[in-house]
Amino acid sequence: MPELEESGSVPVAGLSDLERQIVDFFVDGVRVLGMPGSVGEIYGLLFISRDPLSLDDLVQRLGISKGSASQGLRTLRGLGAVKEAEVPGMRRAHFEAAVDLKRLAGGFIREQVRPHLESGQLKVGRLFEAVAAEEDRESREFYDERVAKLEGWMKRARMMLPLMQKVLGQ
Amino acid sequence: MPELEESGSVPVAGLSDLERQIVDFFVDGVRVLGMPGSVGEIYGLLFISRDPLSLDDLVQRLGISKGSASQGLRTLRGLGAVKEAEVPGMRRAHFEAAVDLKRLAGGFIREQVRPHLESGQLKVGRLFEAVAAEEDRESREFYDERVAKLEGWMKRARMMLPLMQKVLGQ
DNA sequence: AGGATCGTTCAATCAAAAATGAACAATCGC
DNA sequence: GCGATTGTTCATTTTTGATTGAACGATCCT
Numbered sequence: 311m312p313e314l315e316e317s318g319s320v321p322v323a324g325l326s327d328l329e330r331q332i333v334d335f336f337v338d339g340v341r342v343l344g345m346p347g348s349v350g351e352i353y354g355l356l357f358i359s360r361d362p363l364s365l366d367d368l369v370q371r372l373g374i375s376k377g378s379a380s381q382g383l384r385t386l387r388g389l390g391a392v393k394e395a396e397v398p399g400m401r402r403a404h405f406e407a408a409v410d411l412k413r414l415a416g417g418f419i420r421e422q423v424r425p426h427l428e429s430g431q432l433k434v435g436r437l438f439e440a441v442a443a444e445e446d447r448e449s450r451e452f453y454d455e456r457v458a459k460l461e462g463w464m465k466r467a468r469m470m471l472p473l474m475q476k477v478l479g480q
Numbered sequence: 481m482p483e484l485e486e487s488g489s490v491p492v493a494g495l496s497d498l499e500r501q502i503v504d505f506f507v508d509g510v511r512v513l514g515m516p517g518s519v520g521e522i523y524g525l526l527f528i529s530r531d532p533l534s535l536d537d538l539v540q541r542l543g544i545s546k547g548s549a550s551q552g553l554r555t556l557r558g559l560g561a562v563k564e565a566e567v568p569g570m571r572r573a574h575f576e577a578a579v580d581l582k583r584l585a586g587g588f589i590r591e592q593v594r595p596h597l598e599s600g601q602l603k604v605g606r607l608f609e610a611v612a613a614e615e616d617r618e619s620r621e622f623y624d625e626r627v628a629k630l631e632g633w634m635k636r637a638r639m640m641l642p643l644m645q646k647v648l649g650q
Numbered sequence: 651a652g653g654a655t656c657g658t659t660c661a662a663t664c665a666a667a668a669a670t671g672a673a674c675a676a677t678c679g680c
Numbered sequence: 681g682c683g684a685t686t687g688t689t690c691a692t693t694t695t696t697g698a699t700t701g702a703a704c705g706a707t708c709c710t
Contacts, residue, residue, distance in 0.1 A: 327610055327613070328607070328610040328611060328613075328614065328623060331603065331606065331607055331610055332607065332626075334603075335600070335603050335604075335607070335630070338596070338599075338600075339600075342514065342596055344512065344514060346668055346669085347668080348668075348669075357626060358623065358626055360619065360622050364686095365686080365687070374669075374670090375669060375670045375671060376670085376671075376686095376687080376688085377669070377670060377671065377672095377688080377689080377690085378668080378669055378670075379687095380687060380688055380689085381668095381669090381688085381689090383687095384688090401677090401678070401679090401685075401686080402685085402686065402687095403686085403687085409626075409629060411632075411633055411636065426508070426512055429508075430505070430508075433501065433504075433505050434505075436501060437498070437501055437502065437505070440497055440498040440501055441498060443497070443498075444498065449530065452530050453498060453528065456502075456527060456528055456579075459579060460505070462581075463581055466581065466647060466648055469647055470644065470647055470648075473643060473647060474640065477636060477639055477640055477643060478636055478640075516697080516698055516699085517698085518698075518699075534656095535656080535657070536656085544699080544700090545699060545700045545701065546656095546657075546658085546700090546701075547658080547659080547660085547699070547700060547701065548698080548699055548700075549657095550657060550658055550659085551658085551659090551698095551699090553657095554658085571655075571656080571707095571709095572655090572656070572657095573656090573657085
């Protein structure tokens with residue numbers, strides 16, 4: 311007597327070929343962006359799902375722990391990459407992927423890029439102070455030039471952001 | 481009787497306050513870009529050094545292994561982020577930081593970004609094939625729409641590259 | 651050629667990050 | 681209120697990736 315059976319044409323666990331490929335695609339993608347693979351798995355599966363999925367669906371289909379699923383969903387909600395969907399008659403929360411690139415890029419910039427740029431700016435300020443403490447004039451001038459260059463780089467990096475938003479947004 | 485002494489006003493090992501801050505700055509920077517911290521240490525120290533440094537200088541000053549220094553320098557040379565400098569009368573190779581942002585960004589794009597975009601494009605091709613294998617018409621249409629969206633995202637990502645080069649270059 | 655110097659490679663080690671899962675907290679339905 | 685269901689947290693385990701350092705090969709110098 312079998313302990314469990316597949317319950318229908320929709321796989322309860324395990325992924326179809328297409329789903330597997332999509333999930334892997336996003337795992338690579340989020341890894342490039344410096345995020346854990348499970349976040350990519352979750353977003354990938356939601357992206358290719360016609361219907362919203364619950365946390366438990368994700369756990370079952372992807373074979374990940376509840377902890378990872380919960381934490382991954384939190385990250386994705388922070389980025390604005392998943393939305394909670396109302397599924398009538400269902401108690402559990404269900405989620406679907408946000409697929410508006412402008413919104414996705416905006417969330418990523420806000421959560422992951424801006425904080426780094428801002429802390430970088432602070433550090434450059436402190437660097438100028440450290441340079442001012444240098445005794446030797448020639449050294450100080452060299453250091454000052456380098457830190458100024460760094461400041462310029464940071465400025466250009468900040469210029470990139472609105473430009474990215476523009477290209478990606480619509 | 482002391483075993484060793486500092487040999488002058490230039491620290492043989494250990495970093496000045498400014499050097500430490502610069503090195504940390506670049507460690508964070510390269511980590512954001514998904515590279516090992518030692519690469520940032522090396523680039524940082526070269527960036528703030530008036531004179532070119534040898535591999536052994538980097539090992540001594542940063543307190544890292546020869547292996548890390550060698551591998552880090554290889555990475556940085558691959559990016560075009562360090563140049564070999566001719567130091568007359570010195571047998572060892574000496575290196576200095578390349579500080580042209582356009583060149584740096586170009587190297588990063590060539591080495592780290594393009595490969596991902598290209599493999600992504602291949603994968604999207606395979607995704608369209610997987611979609612075509614879907615039996616159910618409604619599902620297939622949904623999948624097709626999603627993969628087409630992905631293709632669009634990849635296209636926009638590729639559009640970003642020359643734009644980045646333009647903003648960063650000069 | 652032969653000893654010395656220098657840089658690279660790679661198997662082993664170590665550290666950082668991610669994933670797990672059990673305990674807990676919150677919410678629901680009755 | 682009470683039991684059942686659902687989601688979160690966090691200490692532990694596991695995995696991944698970086699770092700080390702000894703061995704090796706290449707190059708230089710006389």
